[in-house]
Amino acid sequence: MDIIDKLESGERLCEKDALALYDLDIFTLGKYAKRVRERLWGRKVYFNINRHINPTNICKDVCKFCAFSANRKNPHPYKYSKEDVLAIAKDACERGIKEVHIVSAHNEEHDLRWYIDIISEIKKRFPSLHIKALTAAEVHFLSTLGRLSYDETLDKMIEAGVESMPGGGAEIFAEDIRAYICKGKVSSANWLKIHELWHEKGKFSNATMLFGHIEKREDRIDHMLRLRASQDRAAGFNAFIPLVYQRDNNYLKTDNFLGSVEILKTIAISRLVLDNIPHIKAYWATATMNLAMVAQEFGADDLDGTIEKEAIQSAAGAKSADGQSLGDFLDVITTSGFIPVERDSLYNELKVYE
Numbered sequence: 297m298d299i300i301d302k303l304e305s306g307e308r309l310c311e312k313d314a315l316a317l318y319d320l321d322i323f324t325l326g327k328y329a330k331r332v333r334e335r336l337w338g339r340k341v342y343f344n345i346n347r348h349i350n351p352t353n354i355c356k357d358v359c360k361f362c363a364f365s366a367n368r369k370n371p372h373p374y375k376y377s378k379e380d381v382l383a384i385a386k387d388a389c390e391r392g393i394k395e396v397h398i399v400s401a402h403n404e405e406h407d408l409r410w411y412i413d414i415i416s417e418i419k420k421r422f423p424s425l426h427i428k429a430l431t432a433a434e435v436h437f438l439s440t441l442g443r444l445s446y447d448e449t450l451d452k453m454i455e456a457g458v459e460s461m462p463g464g465g466a467e468i469f470a471e472d473i474r475a476y477i478c479k480g481k482v483s484s485a486n487w488l489k490i491h492e493l494w495h496e497k498g499k500f501s502n503a504t505m506l507f508g509h510i511e512k513r514e515d516r517i518d519h520m521l522r523l524r525a526s527q528d529r530a531a532g533f534n535a536f537i538p539l540v541y542q543r544d545n546n547y548l549k550t551d552n553f554l555g556s557v558e559i560l561k562t563i564a565i566s567r568l569v570l571d572n573i574p575h576i577k578a579y580w581a582t583a584t585m586n587l588a589m590v591a592q593e594f595g596a597d598d599l600d601g602t603i604e605k606e607a608i609q610s611a612a613g614a615k616s617a618d619g620q621s622l623g624d625f626l627d628v629i630t631t632s633g634f635i636p637v638e639r640d641s642l643y644n645e646l647k648v649y650e
């Protein structure tokens with residue numbers, strides 16, 4: 297069966313098919329990705345009103361792509377106190393923000409106890425805030441530091457009030473690339489294992505992929521297929537988030553910087569390959585707002601949120617440091633022909649802006 301017949305029939309795509317999709321022209325590929333997106337979500341595009349909090353940038357690991365952590369190129373280490381984090385959460389809650397997204401560097405002074413205290417306190421004082429916190433990379437780091445199993449760490453997170461896990465730290469699963477760009481970070485197998493354990497506890501999470509650096513198309517497809525297999529084993533990924541590599545102020549040099557067509561193709565392919573993950577997020581902080589709008593026509597149905605403060609990608613050159621105002625966000629979505637839908641962190645619809 298040729299690839300177009302397979303797309304027409306909706307049959308599950310194998311590795312060879314997925315790679316062949318890159319050879320289709322962008323409009324043919326887009327047509328099929330859009331068809332899936334519209335079957336699932338019509339013209340709706342989801343977002344939430346959230347606030348990112350990054351408590352420290354002091355990190356024991358050295359990921360070559362990271363411009364956020366304090367190092368020779370970023371000589372500005374910081375560490376929030378618990379009071380700092382609580383003040384941000386209070387301010388967010390008072391302004392109607394629904395989710396705090398807490399991710400950080402791997403700092404030995406901030407152990408699991410530190411996060412558990414702060415998260416339980418946020419939950420106690422501001423019960424309406426959904427807490428999305430701690431990537432699988434952090435779970436691995438905190439478990440190792442505290443000599444706990446992943447299972448014990450995840451249980452403590454749940455007890456403290458973490459409701460969902462973000463998708464960071466996945467980077468690219470191919471071991472040779474991973475060893476070069478983020479040596480020492482959680483392994484691909486353990487990243488997947490942590491998410492599967494989390495899902496088996498009835499909880500949801502996201503999955504990212506960092507692309508546009510030294511990886512090849514094959515590595516992106518391999519990454520998607522490992523996620524699809526994991527979702528088959530223990531479902532719980534709500535969204536796949538392809539993060540476009542930002543190249544400023546870091547140690548990962550590449551000549552492979554991607555153009556818009558390759559980015560859109562990758563988003564479209566993810567929609568077609570990941571037939572068991574409901575949402576594909578065009579993360580505007582790395583894709584840019586303009587390309588994120590176009591990506592809605594190529595399979596993406598989610599735009600993350602208004603973000604407010606973004607420290608990780610903006611350190612590497614993205615124009616996302618101050619988030620988006622809700623008004624601007626809604627205007628751009630509406631004028632691009634989509635229906636903005638404010639969602640909560642678990643994709644329940646809160647408000648449809650028709």
Ligand code: V47
Pocket residue numbers: 361362363461462463464465466467502503504505506537539540541542543546579582600608609612
């Ligand atoms: O894992 C670091 C990425 C991630 C760069 O789950 C970079 O809803 C691009 O995971 N260029 C953390 N990306 C952020 C993250 C995330 C963001 C938004 C929503 C969700 C979610 C998760 O940031 C890291 C890493 O892959 N990152 N440096 C860079 N130079």
